[in-house]
Amino acid sequence: MTNITEKVLFIGPDYKNHRxxxxxxxxxxxxxxVPFKFIPxxxxxxxxxxxxxxxxxxxxxxRVLLVDKKIKIVHFHTASYGxxxxxxxxMLLSKLFGKKVIVHIHGAEFHTFYQKEKMSRPLIxxxxxxxxxxxxxxxxxxxFFEKExxxxxxxxxxxxxxxxxxxxxxISNSNKDGIITFLFLGLIxxxxxxxxxxx
Numbered sequence: 001m002t003n004i005t006e007k008v009l010f011i012g013p014d015y016k017n018h019r020x021x022x023x024x025x026x027x028x029x030x031x032x033x034v035p036f037k038f039i040p041x042x043x044x045x046x047x048x049x050x051x052x053x054x055x056x057x058x059x060x061x062x063r064v065l066l067v068d069k070k071i072k073i074v075h076f077h078t079a080s081y082g083x084x085x086x087x088x089x090x091m092l093l094s095k096l097f098g099k100k101v102i103v104h105i106h107g108a109e110f111h112t113f114y115q116k117e118k119m120s121r122p123l124i125x126x127x128x129x130x131x132x133x134x135x136x137x138x139x140x141x142x143x144f145f146e147k148e149x150x151x152x153x154x155x156x157x158x159x160x161x162x163x164x165x166x167x168x169x170x171i172s173n174s175n176k177d178g179i180i181t182f183l184f185l186g187l188i189x190x191x192x193x194x195x196x197x198x199x
Contacts, residue, residue: 005033006070009099011061011090012077014040021159022077022106028160037071039064041086054086061090065097073100079107084120088127095130103131104157111144125149 015026030036041057042050065071074094078087087103094101107113114124128134128149135157136142142156 003035005035005037007072008037009061009064009068009071009074010036010038010076011041011057011074011087012038013042013083014044020106022079025106025159026077037064037068041076041090042083050082058089058093061093065094065099071099073102075102075104077104077106079105080109080113083107084113084124084127088123091127091131100132101130102133102135103127104135105141105145106137110141114148 010026010029012026013020013022015023015030026038030038039057039060041054041061043053044050045053061074065074074090076087076090078084091101091103114121117124125148128145128151131151133153133155134145134151135155136145137157137159139156142154145151145154
Protein backbone atom coordinates (compact mmCIF):
# COMPACT_ATOMS: atom_id res chain seq x y z
CA MET A 1 0.00 0.00 0.00
CA THR A 2 1.38 3.39 -1.06
CA ASN A 3 1.97 5.96 1.66
CA ILE A 4 0.02 9.12 0.79
CA THR A 5 3.10 11.30 1.29
CA GLU A 6 4.87 9.41 -1.52
CA LYS A 7 2.44 11.14 -3.88
CA VAL A 8 3.26 14.66 -2.69
CA LEU A 9 6.21 16.90 -3.51
CA PHE A 10 6.56 19.75 -1.02
CA ILE A 11 8.11 23.04 -2.12
CA GLY A 12 9.05 25.97 0.11
CA PRO A 13 11.92 27.89 1.68
CA ASP A 14 14.83 26.03 3.18
CA TYR A 15 13.54 25.14 6.65
CA LYS A 16 16.93 24.34 8.18
CA ASN A 17 17.90 27.14 10.58
CA HIS A 18 14.63 28.78 9.60
CA ARG A 19 13.15 32.07 10.66
CA UNK A 20 9.42 32.43 10.31
CA UNK A 21 6.20 30.45 10.06
CA UNK A 22 6.78 28.64 6.77
CA UNK A 23 10.08 27.21 7.92
CA UNK A 24 8.60 26.13 11.25
CA UNK A 25 5.70 24.35 9.55
CA UNK A 26 7.96 22.60 7.06
CA UNK A 27 10.32 21.47 9.81
CA UNK A 28 7.41 19.86 11.64
CA UNK A 29 6.29 18.17 8.41
CA UNK A 30 9.83 16.88 7.87
CA UNK A 31 9.96 15.44 11.38
CA UNK A 32 6.59 13.70 11.14
CA UNK A 33 6.14 12.58 7.51
CA VAL A 34 7.80 9.53 6.00
CA PRO A 35 8.76 9.98 3.28
CA PHE A 36 8.97 13.77 3.13
CA LYS A 37 9.72 14.70 -0.46
CA PHE A 38 10.89 18.29 -0.38
CA ILE A 39 12.77 20.72 -2.61
CA PRO A 40 13.72 24.14 -1.22
CA UNK A 41 13.13 27.05 -3.62
CA UNK A 42 14.58 29.83 -1.47
CA UNK A 43 17.65 30.29 0.66
CA UNK A 44 18.84 33.50 2.25
CA UNK A 45 21.82 35.23 0.67
CA UNK A 46 22.72 37.93 -1.83
CA UNK A 47 20.41 38.66 -4.77
CA UNK A 48 22.68 36.74 -7.14
CA UNK A 49 22.80 33.74 -4.82
CA UNK A 50 19.01 33.78 -4.45
CA UNK A 51 18.52 33.78 -8.22
CA UNK A 52 21.03 30.97 -8.72
CA UNK A 53 19.44 28.94 -5.94
CA UNK A 54 15.96 29.36 -7.44
CA UNK A 55 17.11 28.38 -10.94
CA UNK A 56 18.78 25.27 -9.53
CA UNK A 57 15.54 24.53 -7.67
CA UNK A 58 13.53 24.72 -10.91
CA UNK A 59 15.96 22.25 -12.46
CA UNK A 60 15.64 19.93 -9.45
CA UNK A 61 11.83 20.12 -9.50
CA UNK A 62 11.77 19.34 -13.24
CA ARG A 63 14.08 16.36 -12.75
CA VAL A 64 12.03 14.95 -9.86
CA LEU A 65 8.73 15.34 -11.72
CA LEU A 66 10.23 13.55 -14.71
CA VAL A 67 11.69 10.68 -12.71
CA ASP A 68 9.33 10.13 -9.75
CA LYS A 69 6.08 8.88 -11.26
CA LYS A 70 4.50 8.43 -7.83
CA ILE A 71 4.17 12.19 -7.38
CA LYS A 72 0.66 13.38 -8.20
CA ILE A 73 0.50 16.57 -6.12
CA VAL A 74 2.81 19.56 -5.76
CA HIS A 75 2.16 21.29 -2.44
CA PHE A 76 4.01 24.55 -2.09
CA HIS A 77 4.19 27.09 0.69
CA THR A 78 4.18 30.71 -0.40
CA ALA A 79 3.62 34.27 0.77
CA SER A 80 3.91 37.68 -0.92
CA TYR A 81 6.23 39.53 -3.30
CA GLY A 82 9.28 37.43 -4.27
CA UNK A 83 7.80 34.31 -2.73
CA UNK A 84 4.67 34.70 -4.86
CA UNK A 85 6.55 35.14 -8.16
CA UNK A 86 8.73 32.12 -7.49
CA UNK A 87 5.63 30.08 -6.64
CA UNK A 88 3.88 31.28 -9.79
CA UNK A 89 6.69 29.87 -11.93
CA UNK A 90 6.60 26.59 -9.98
CA MET A 91 2.84 26.37 -10.42
CA LEU A 92 3.14 26.73 -14.21
CA LEU A 93 5.83 24.05 -14.24
CA SER A 94 3.70 21.71 -12.11
CA LYS A 95 0.65 22.19 -14.34
CA LEU A 96 2.83 21.52 -17.39
CA PHE A 97 3.53 18.09 -15.90
CA GLY A 98 -0.18 17.55 -15.23
CA LYS A 99 0.13 17.61 -11.45
CA LYS A 100 -2.48 18.74 -8.96
CA VAL A 101 -1.42 21.88 -7.13
CA ILE A 102 -1.98 22.82 -3.49
CA VAL A 103 -1.18 26.45 -2.68
CA HIS A 104 -0.51 26.96 1.03
CA ILE A 105 -0.51 30.71 1.66
CA HIS A 106 1.37 32.14 4.63
CA GLY A 107 2.32 35.70 5.42
CA ALA A 108 0.28 38.46 6.98
CA GLU A 109 0.75 40.88 4.07
CA PHE A 110 -0.89 39.02 1.19
CA HIS A 111 -3.85 41.42 1.13
CA THR A 112 -1.48 44.42 1.06
CA PHE A 113 0.54 42.77 -1.69
CA TYR A 114 -2.63 42.27 -3.74
CA GLN A 115 -3.70 45.88 -3.28
CA LYS A 116 -0.29 47.40 -4.06
CA GLU A 117 0.75 45.21 -7.00
CA LYS A 118 -1.93 46.42 -9.42
CA MET A 119 -0.04 45.25 -12.51
CA SER A 120 0.26 41.77 -11.01
CA ARG A 121 -3.37 41.34 -9.99
CA PRO A 122 -4.23 39.22 -13.06
CA LEU A 123 -1.32 36.91 -12.20
CA ILE A 124 -2.39 36.71 -8.57
CA UNK A 125 -6.00 35.95 -9.56
CA UNK A 126 -4.85 33.30 -12.03
CA UNK A 127 -2.61 31.80 -9.35
CA UNK A 128 -5.40 31.53 -6.77
CA UNK A 129 -8.17 30.51 -9.16
CA UNK A 130 -6.21 27.80 -10.98
CA UNK A 131 -4.89 26.06 -7.87
CA UNK A 132 -6.69 22.80 -7.15
CA UNK A 133 -6.75 23.65 -3.44
CA UNK A 134 -5.88 26.87 -1.64
CA UNK A 135 -4.98 26.57 2.03
CA UNK A 136 -5.20 29.62 4.27
CA UNK A 137 -4.47 30.03 7.96
CA UNK A 138 -7.66 31.41 9.49
CA UNK A 139 -11.34 32.25 9.04
CA UNK A 140 -10.49 35.90 8.32
CA UNK A 141 -8.17 34.88 5.49
CA UNK A 142 -10.82 32.53 4.10
CA UNK A 143 -13.23 35.47 3.95
CA PHE A 144 -10.60 37.56 2.16
CA PHE A 145 -9.91 34.94 -0.52
CA GLU A 146 -13.62 34.26 -1.05
CA LYS A 147 -14.26 37.97 -1.51
CA GLU A 148 -11.39 38.72 -3.89
CA UNK A 149 -11.02 35.49 -5.89
CA UNK A 150 -12.82 32.40 -7.17
CA UNK A 151 -10.80 29.50 -5.74
CA UNK A 152 -11.81 25.97 -6.72
CA UNK A 153 -11.39 24.72 -3.16
CA UNK A 154 -10.50 26.79 -0.11
CA UNK A 155 -9.55 25.20 3.18
CA UNK A 156 -8.46 26.54 6.56
CA UNK A 157 -5.47 24.84 8.14
CA UNK A 158 -4.10 26.49 11.26
CA UNK A 159 -0.35 26.35 11.66
CA UNK A 160 0.74 23.15 13.34
CA UNK A 161 2.65 23.34 16.57
CA UNK A 162 5.25 21.18 18.21
CA UNK A 163 5.44 20.12 21.80
CA UNK A 164 8.30 20.85 24.14
CA UNK A 165 9.52 17.71 25.84
CA UNK A 166 10.82 18.24 29.33
CA UNK A 167 10.83 16.64 32.74
CA UNK A 168 8.28 18.56 34.78
CA UNK A 169 10.14 17.57 37.95
CA UNK A 170 13.07 19.72 36.85
CA ILE A 171 11.03 22.87 36.31
CA SER A 172 11.93 25.34 39.02
CA ASN A 173 8.90 26.89 40.66
CA SER A 174 9.22 29.60 43.26
CA ASN A 175 5.46 29.96 43.67
CA LYS A 176 4.13 28.27 46.77
CA ASP A 177 0.74 27.72 45.15
CA GLY A 178 2.23 25.37 42.57
CA ILE A 179 1.23 27.45 39.52
CA ILE A 180 3.65 27.35 36.59
CA THR A 181 3.72 30.39 34.28
CA PHE A 182 4.56 29.99 30.60
CA LEU A 183 5.84 32.76 28.34
CA PHE A 184 5.03 32.66 24.61
CA LEU A 185 7.13 34.82 22.31
CA GLY A 186 6.42 35.94 18.75
CA LEU A 187 6.88 38.81 16.35
CA ILE A 188 4.39 41.63 16.79
CA UNK A 189 4.18 43.96 13.79
CA UNK A 190 1.88 46.29 11.87
CA UNK A 191 1.18 43.57 9.29
CA UNK A 192 -0.86 41.73 11.93
CA UNK A 193 -3.42 44.53 12.08
CA UNK A 194 -5.32 42.73 9.33
CA UNK A 195 -6.04 39.78 11.59
CA UNK A 196 -6.96 42.02 14.50
CA UNK A 197 -9.51 43.97 12.48
CA UNK A 198 -11.32 40.76 11.50
CA UNK A 199 -11.60 39.32 15.00
